[in-house]
Amino acid sequence: MRANDQVIFENVSKFYGDVLGVNRVSLSIPPGITSLVGPNGSGKTTLMNLMTGLIRPSRGAIRVLGIRTDNPEELFRYVGYCTQFDSFPKGFTGYQFVYSYLRLYGCAHGEAEDLTWKAIERVGLVEPARRKIAGYSKGMRQRIKLAQSICHGPSVLVLDEPLNGLDPLVRAETIALFRVLAEDGMHVIISSHILHEVDQISDQVILLSNGYVVAEGQIRGVRSEMQDHPMQILVRCNHPGRLAAKVFEQDSVVEAQIHKDGLGVLVKTRDPDKFYLLLNHIAQNGVTIESVAPADDDVNSVYEYLIGSEEAGR
């Protein structure tokens, strides 16, 4: 494989003053879906900001398909980045958000309009596209950001926690979209702290901890490791009581508690996949699921376990 088919980090370090962002990262990311996995603060976003040139490395060099990252005018012809930053130009509709980006890209009006609708259609936001983003739900905001990052047909797509805030059905559709993009030969680089999604969608996994890459490659064992360690998930919905009663019927659910604000259920499960399938079923039967998110403390503890075992195995 040619070097310029890859995203290459050569001994890259980034420090924010005295604070370590990432340290001595050397990576070579091929086409396909690559997941950056690690707890909050592990350096996932720093790595993504480095590969898109939003920040510069303190040491080392990065090349994306052979392009230096301090050359945005060339880099972003080939790269799309869906950031975690959840702010939009004031007063914009979803359509305007994507369309204006394409005009900045240099597209003429007709071409920009055409590409905008194609991208919006791909993320399933045609109906609300003319509404102001300020009135969008978190999931819709995620999807319009995704539309903006794919609208110009990039070869490398960088997605920072793209599944955050998506309900189970949209999550499944979005994952399917990532697969299609990867099958087209695109680099799809995703950061996530939702462990069970890692081996579902990735060709390669990069495990990060405290700014270091602790493991990379195909980590097939993640799912089985997780089954020994229940994962805690917070589900926001309109009928927490009904949801709690339903999920408790599942064997793998260890615990289901109404959240202290009364607007959701905290679920501990040994089989997140099975749980998400059940959620899809519940969502189709009268309970409106507003968001699904892992509860951080428990995720961190699972990471500690995984990362600990990786390090122990070296």
Place this chain on the structure above:
Amino acid sequence: MNPLWITQILAVLRLEMRKTFLSKRGFWIYLLAFLPVVLFTSKSIVEMKMGRTGDFGQDTNVFATMFQLFFLRLAVFFGCLGIFMNLFRGEILDRSLHYYFLAPIRREVLLAGKFLAGVIATCLIFTTSTVLQIAGLYWSHGWRVFSDYLMNGNGLAHMAGYLGATVLACIGYGSIFLTAGVLFRNPLIPAAVILVWESINSFLPSLLQKFSVIYYLKSLCPIQIVPEAGTFFAMLSINTDPLPVYIAVPGLLLFSAAVLVAAGFQVRRLEINYATE
């Protein structure tokens, strides 16, 4: 077909104009810009109600004084501060600058587009105010006297001089505040330093005087004001080294260009690291 950079500058312009004109945050700039209009118009209304007509020559001096001491030094100065400083700094605080930085656009082209948007916005606001101030001030004299001043006197030349000075003030202060917004996190400190620097311009050595905007603007104002000797205003308005227009205009434009080049270097190196802002 336009070259890519022109298409991109136009795209930045469209985005920025919308933000600049519709921003609630900028309401105070309109207040500042149109305060002299309210004052001059009120004066004319009072005079007309009392059946009096002011002294035309005195009104011309009043306008010249207000223009130099309040409008240029404070209204345009702070208006440009509010608009240009926010072009980059405001977006960093709003965490929205990455929208531009994720597009395949040269950072210098982005800077040019934003600067142009700021210049268009401030010029529209402040030249409109200048025209309305003149109309408001001379209203009580009647159309015949005013048209005579325009057509047979120095009126048109004066008006062109004031409008030109306003446009150049927007360009000059705009370039400084855009650069300050890129370089500094807190706009108050550089704004205070620049305000003091502009105010003490008359007392600086000849070489240092050239590194300020007011130095060029004073020479462009059509009427030199003559406040009472020894007063604070006299110290501010004294022009020890007046420049001919053919030097003042290119001088100010060159000064602004140099400041913008410095901003270009900084923008090229700018990182998006909202967490530290």
